[in-house]
Amino acid sequence: MDSKEDNTANPQLVSRLRDAIGHENVKTSKMERLLYSHDLAPLPKETQIAFKNVPDVVVRPRNTDDVVKIVKIAYEEGVPITPRGSSTWGLGGSMPVFGGILVDFTGLMNNILDINPVDLTVTVQPGATWKQVYEACLEKGLLLGSYPSSFPSATIGGWISTGGIGMGSMKYGGAADNIRNMEVVMPDGTLINTGFDLVADNMSGYNLQRLICSSEGTLGLICKVTLKLVPAPEVMKALSYAFDSLEAAGAPLMEILRKRVDPLHIGFSDGKHFEMLRKIGRHAPEVGAMVNIELEGAKEVVAYEEKVIDEIMAKHGAKRMSDEVAEHEWEERCYEFRVREIGLGSIPGEVIVPLKHFAEFTKRTNKLLDQLNMTGAIIGTVADRNTVMFMPYYLADFDNLVNLTSFGFNSKLSDISYEYGGRPLGFGSFFASNLDKIRGPGAKYIRMIKNTIDPTDIMNPGKMVGTSIRGNIKIPPMLFELGMGAMAVVKQAIPKSKDVEERMEMYEQERAKKERAEAVHQHPKEKKH
Ligand SMILES: Cc1cc2nc3c(=O)[nH]c(=O)nc-3n(C[C@H](O)[C@H](O)[C@H](O)COP(=O)(O)OP(=O)(O)OC[C@H]3O[C@@H](n4cnc5c(N)ncnc54)[C@H](O)[C@@H]3O)c2cc1C
The missing domain is CATH 3.30.43.10 (Uridine Diphospho-n-acetylenolpyruvylglucosamine Reductase, domain 2)
Known part of the structure; x- marks a missing residue:
């Protein structure tokens, strides 16, 4: 023992x-x-x-x-x-x-079981990472259309369970859109298939695939997934454009996405994001904001799309960055939270809003970060022609109970997104009380589905369908909202913490010291003279 x-x-x-x-x-x-x-x-x-x-x-x-x-x-x-x-x-x-x-699921169920170039599928266990699968497919000349920007570590089962949107969603949809079939163990131990390995799952009754995606692990355990692939593109081309402010990027994005161009991915970051990276000693451009666009496909198509996008961006005063910068930004697409290296937690508040409100929403988010005295920045991606996912993030020391008031930011941000016809993404245990607000009368049916499939509530209880705490005490949504509102008020009253700036400075000094030591170690003779 x-x-x-x-x-x-x-x-x-x-x-x-x-x-x-x-x-x-x-x-x-x-x-x-x-x-x-x-x-x-x-x-x-x-x-x-x-x-x-x-x-x-x-x-x-x-x-x-x-x-x-x-x-x-x-x-x-x-x-x-x-x-x-x-x-x-x-x-x-x-x-x-x-x-x-x-x-x-990451320990022993993390294998790629089959890559099939004939049927254009890859079959994997749920604990495999998206990066592992993406790279293995690309090696065989096949492209996995979309994946989360956390793909170095995020698992197949995790992203599908959240029904996320991410890299490549602009062209290939989100986590739920590229699945052929899944093996799922239901709460009584029954093993089911949610779709079909070789063909589409339409006209086959209620869509079990969609039911499991976004269920956040509350209906069953995903054990095997067969994903759709497409042939790898002839070329991939990264473009980056600098703006004076993030707000300024709204109008050109709107214009680009009303044209017949079909980017693989559009991501954006504000100047504060780059400023924080520079503070921790990372190489980052000095710009007010940057929009990164990845194109892929046949050479001629990509060249045409590049021309259309270039013209629109120039018309709106954006500066095209060098290919090196654009390539670097694409390589960095999955490491946007490097600033966490300083040892403080960064929590993104994910919300989606209609594209036409890009500028206004950016302005409101910045104002909120200031009002709540937070050190943060705005990054995000465009999920489809009308949906923008904003992922503003902030740094805080979550070992300190007081800093939990930062969650008030997520709540206020959600409120702003509702005003524009958007909403926050996901529930988990922290935001499970949002279900009624987001789904309205539909929430009742979501709870009925949960109760029918999992009557004894053993499958990831306390998530999605309502906030519960120890002793199975259910927190009424009203109370939760009041609590979150109160957190925001308290956070506003707490002066901006010096922790973050101090940690950044310390980290930068440590890093520079280490680099100097490494340089001496590598070239001891030169350094002596
Ligand atoms: C740097 C960074 C970037 C991110 N970028 C994105 C992004 O672009 N898009 C996006 O949507 N999210 C993003 N996220 C959020 C998060 O990374 C994704 O939701 C991710 O896919 C979760 O995967 P995971 O393996 O970490 O899942 P976990 O966090 O471990 O689990 C997520 C949920 O899935 C359930 N679950 C996990 N495995 C299974 C299974 N096999 N069966 C049933 N339920 C299961 C869990 O219970 C939990 O409810 C990002 C996060 C970070 C830190």
């Missing part, structure tokens, strides 16, 4: 799990369980008053059979299950709310 074992789970549960999937794949040590008690940002210890966020036991299934066994045991024992990918989401989706079994 593991000497560090500190078992809070019932011994019968642990022993059944070990018999089913192997002793070595069931972990109960306190250290291990603590590692799985939060997602993106570590939470202050005090959050354990509200959430039983330390799981009782962590399991690493090897295959779908193991997952079926785990779910059947959980169902029989009435124990909650929390599925987890790489935990990059940030809304507490993969954080347990009531303890129980945490299923880690």
Whole structure:
């Protein structure tokens, strides 16, 4: 027996799990369980008053059979299950709310099972990362259309469960749009297929594929996914344009997307984003804002699209950056939160708004960051011809309970997005109370679906369909909203923290010192003279 074992789970549960999937794949040590008690940002210890966020036991299934066994045991024992990918989401989706079994899909279910150039599909396990799959397909001359910008670590199962939009969504849609089929283990242990490996899933009854996508792990565990691919493009071309301010990018983007050009991706960052990068010693352009566009396809088509975009951008006063800068920005597309290297949490508040409100929404977001005394910046992507995803982010030390008031920003940002016909993205455990506001009367049917499929509420409970805390106490949406509003008021009253600036300075000094030491180490002779 593991000497560090500190078992809070019932011994019968642990022993059944070990018999089913192997002793070595069931972990109960306190250290291990603590590692799985939060997602993106570590939470202050005090959050354990509200959430039983330390799981009782962590399991690493090897295959779908193991997952079926785990779910059947959980169902029989009435124990909650929390599925987890790489935990990059940030809304507490993969954080347990009531303890129980945490299923880690990254450990042993992270393989690419098949890349099929004839059927244009790739079949993968849920714990594989999007980068791993993207690169393996590209090597075989095939393109995986879209993936999250967290693709170096985000898992197939994680992004699909959130129904996200990201890189390439402009042309190929979001996480839900490129799936042929999924194997999903339902809350009673039944294994289902949500679609068909080789053909479209239309005219086949209620769309199970869409039901599972965006369900945030509350309806079943995704165990295998077959994704659609397209032939790799003849050329890919990165374009970057500088603006005096992010607001100024709204009008040209609107004009470009009302033309028959079809970019793979459009991303943008404001000047504050680059300023923070420079402060931590990273090379970043000194611009008010930058829009990055990636084109792909046949040579002639890409050349035509480049010309159209160039003309529109020039008309609106944008400055075309060099190809080197554009290539660099494309390479960096998945590392936009490098500023977290300073050791502080960065929480993005993801919202979508109609493209026509780009400038106005940018202005309001900046004002909000200032009002709440936050150190942050705005980045985002254009998800389709009419939808912009804004991901403003801010830095805060979340070990300090007071800084949880920063969540007030997300709530206020959501309110602004509603005003423009948009909405916040995702629920997790932190924003589960938004369901009624976003879905209106439809929320009732979403809860009915959850109750029908998972009547004993073992599948990722405390998420999406309502905020719950320890003891299964449900927090009414009104109360949650009041709480969030209060957080924003408190945050406004707290002077801007010096933590962030100080950490940036310290980090930069450390980095410069390290670089100098490395230079001396590499060229000791030259340095002596
Ligand atoms: C730098 C950065 C960039 C990001 N960019 C984007 C972006 O472009 N677009 C975007 O949409 N999001 C983005 N995100 C948010 C996040 O990275 C994505 O949602 C990501 O895809 C989540 O994957 P994950 O493996 O980390 O999932 P986790 O955070 O581990 O889990 C997410 C949800 O999925 C559930 N889940 C995980 N695996 C399974 C499974 N096998 N079966 C059932 N449920 C499961 C979890 O319970 C949880 O509710 C970004 C985050 C960061 C930090």
